[in-house]
Amino acid sequence: MIPPQEASARRREIEDKLKQEEETLSFIRDSLEKSDQLTRNMVSILSSFESRLMKLENSIIPVHKQTENLQQLLDFQETAGAMLASQETSSSATSYSSEFSRRLLSTYICKVLGNLQLNLLSKSKVYEDPALSAIFLHNNYNYILKALEKSELIQLVAVTQKTAERSYREHIEQQIQTYQRSWLKVTDYITEKNLPVFQPGVKLRDKERQVIKERFKGFNDGLEELCKIQKAWAIPDTEQRDKIRQAQKHIVKETYGAFLHSACRYGSVPFTKNPEKYIKYHVEQVGDMIDRLFDTSA
Numbered sequence: 001m002i003p004p005q006e007a008s009a010r011r012r013e014i015e016d017k018l019k020q021e022e023e024t025l026s027f028i029r030d031s032l033e034k035s036d037q038l039t040r041n042m043v044s045i046l047s048s049f050e051s052r053l054m055k056l057e058n059s060i061i062p063v064h065k066q067t068e069n070l071q072q073l074l075d076f077q078e079t080a081g082a083m084l085a086s087q088e089t090s091s092s093a094t095s096y097s098s099e100f101s102r103r104l105l106s107t108y109i110c111k112v113l114g115n116l117q118l119n120l121l122s123k124s125k126v127y128e129d130p131a132l133s134a135i136f137l138h139n140n141y142n143y144i145l146k147a148l149e150k151s152e153l154i155q156l157v158a159v160t161q162k163t164a165e166r167s168y169r170e171h172i173e174q175q176i177q178t179y180q181r182s183w184l185k186v187t188d189y190i191t192e193k194n195l196p197v198f199q200p201g202v203k204l205r206d207k208e209r210q211v212i213k214e215r216f217k218g219f220n221d222g223l224e225e226l227c228k229i230q231k232a233w234a235i236p237d238t239e240q241r242d243k244i245r246q247a248q249k250h251i252v253k254e255t256y257g258a259f260l261h262s263a264c265r266y267g268s269v270p271f272t273k274n275p276e277k278y279i280k281y282h283v284e285q286v287g288d289m290i291d292r293l294f295d296t297s298a
Helices: 004-033 036-041 047-053 064-072 074-089 098-124 130-150 153-157 164-190 206-230 238-261 283-291
Strands: none
Touching: 004 098, 098 130, 098 153, 130 153, 130 164, 153 164, 164 206, 164 238, 206 238, 206 283, 238 283
């Protein structure tokens, strides 16, 4: 665990870097606006992002500002790249080739994205729940990737970082896996490794009956708690939301179904006089509950 003072210092350092990048972007944008040609061609590439941003709630921080600034450079990449070169060497921008300017701009954009990722990692530590932190990072990584893909920025980034797109996809998958681990505290109750071994048809001892009761209760309580908590979380991207739901539903339903209907058929074992108290849900009901995750209206 990083000490609070050190974490605060790192966060200030990252925010200072982002501020410097924004100032450089502002300089380039101001310079571009002085050109008649750029003035005639300046358009708003991300007009639709504003309406999307209103729906993101607290699951995504406003990374749109950085991505929008970067995308506005796309139409003017040669001029912007040359300006970056002249900043570093005090030489005339016209002395640089188009390819050199493009590579220099690609390097700069990758640097901005790297600082942005550090900022996201810092902000993710605010969440005490590792699963919620994972959803936060997932949403932001997915948003950045979609923003890069929507324009040609992903191709520009690939000039100097050929694996950038794959890296973002890997980051997204890693966060999904981290989120899925939050369900282990539910499914661990009903895995066979935690259940008593006995012969079908043989009367259970009191201790064995109690173990099975505890497993059902632990699963039921954990399922209800996670569904209640995670229902209020947001995953704005419909495709990603459905993907995460379906994957989790498959895992939990399969484990719960095996628990009820495996060779030992724990769901049919006479371990209690009140089975409805412990076997509260059918397999399909469990799936329906998971289908309502990330949906406050459900």
